[in-house]
Amino acid sequence: MSEVKIALAKGRLEQLTLAAFQEIGIEFPDFTKDSRKLIFEDKNHQYQIVLVKASDVPTYVEKGAADIGIVGKDTLLENGADVFEVLDLGFGRCKFAVAGLPEQKNNQSSKLTVASKYPKVAKDYYHKKGISIETIKLNGSVELAPLIGLSDVIVDIVETGRTLKENGLEVLEDISEISARLVVNKASFKTKTDRIHSLIQDIESVIEKQTVS
Numbered sequence: 669m670s671e672v673k674i675a676l677a678k679g680r681l682e683q684l685t686l687a688a689f690q691e692i693g694i695e696f697p698d699f700t701k702d703s704r705k706l707i708f709e710d711k712n713h714q715y716q717i718v719l720v721k722a723s724d725v726p727t728y729v730e731k732g733a734a735d736i737g738i739v740g741k742d743t744l745l746e747n748g749a750d751v752f753e754v755l756d757l758g759f760g761r762c763k764f765a766v767a768g769l770p771e772q773k774n775n776q777s778s779k780l781t782v783a784s785k786y787p788k789v790a791k792d793y794y795h796k797k798g799i800s801i802e803t804i805k806l807n808g809s810v811e812l813a814p815l816i817g818l819s820d821v822i823v824d825i826v827e828t829g830r831t832l833k834e835n836g837l838e839v840l841e842d843i844s845e846i847s848a849r850l851v852v853n854k855a856s857f858k859t860k861t862d863r864i865h866s867l868i869q870d871i872e873s874v875i876e877k878q879t880v881s
């Protein structure tokens with residue numbers, strides 16, 4: 669029987685996901701923090717993890733290079749991949765927000781410029797409000813943009829709020845809640861139904877346990 673391939677986002681979600689798998693008895697013995705390997709097998713040879721950049725997880729799953737993936741809702745919204753989103757994993761919690769200098773609160777400009785790692789999310793949000801914006805795509809340190817006059821505001825992830833605070837910025841508008849999601853390739857959902865369903869159920873029971881305790 670072929671293994672179930674799991675695309676795992678490198679970075680913040682990596683250890684949280686491995687911990688969830690460990691709870692349900694799926695362990696990857698070769699997976700160590702300082703390893704440069706990108707493919708890992710579980711000890712029972714049922715699952716294979718491929719370690720990919722967070723923003724690439726939806727692509728691997730949509731194309732069927734991986735059967736399932738673990739990725740933030742933020743990345744799913746930005747990527748727009750055609751995958752089944754089957755489970756809210758409850759970890760990796762943060763939110764999308766519009767942020768900026770306090771004086772931007774009442775900026776009604778019809779030429780608002782918005783810097784973001786998530787230009788699609790930013791456009792969709794303002795489009796729903798009937799406001800057209802100019803987006804500036806950045807790949808990090810987004811909080812710099814309004815400080816040095818690159819944009820009026822930013823659309824970014826806020827977790828503790830520390831990055832905003834230390835740079836004199838504040839949340840101007842909340843957009844939506846974010847957490848890690850389990851996504852499944854549409855064809856794999858049919859061809860590997862039993863194994864994927866049982867994996868989903870096992871993970872669900874771990875999440876429920878965590879919510880109760």
Ligand SMILES: Nc1ncnc2c1ncn2[C@@H]1O[C@H](COP(=O)(O)OP(=O)(O)OP(=O)(O)O)[C@@H](O)[C@H]1O
Pocket residue numbers: 677678679680681722723739740741742743760761762807825826827828846847848
């Ligand atoms: N403070 C946070 N900042 C960013 N992402 C967070 C935060 N807290 C939780 N997350 C979640 O963790 C996911 C992975 O974040 P991570 O920083 O590892 O990757 P990334 O930002 O997409 O990659 P990179 O930093 O390489 O561009 C995010 O997509 C988001 O869902």
Ligand SMILES: O=P(O)(O)OC[C@H]1O[C@H](OP(=O)(O)OP(=O)(O)O)[C@H](O)[C@@H]1O
Pocket residue numbers: 807808809810811824825826827828829830831832
């Ligand atoms: O509310 P906080 O707890 O401060 O977390 C939010 C910050 O974390 C993320 O940045 P990240 O650390 O991924 O750095 P980068 O996007 O600048 O690379 C995000 O883009 C914010 O800048």
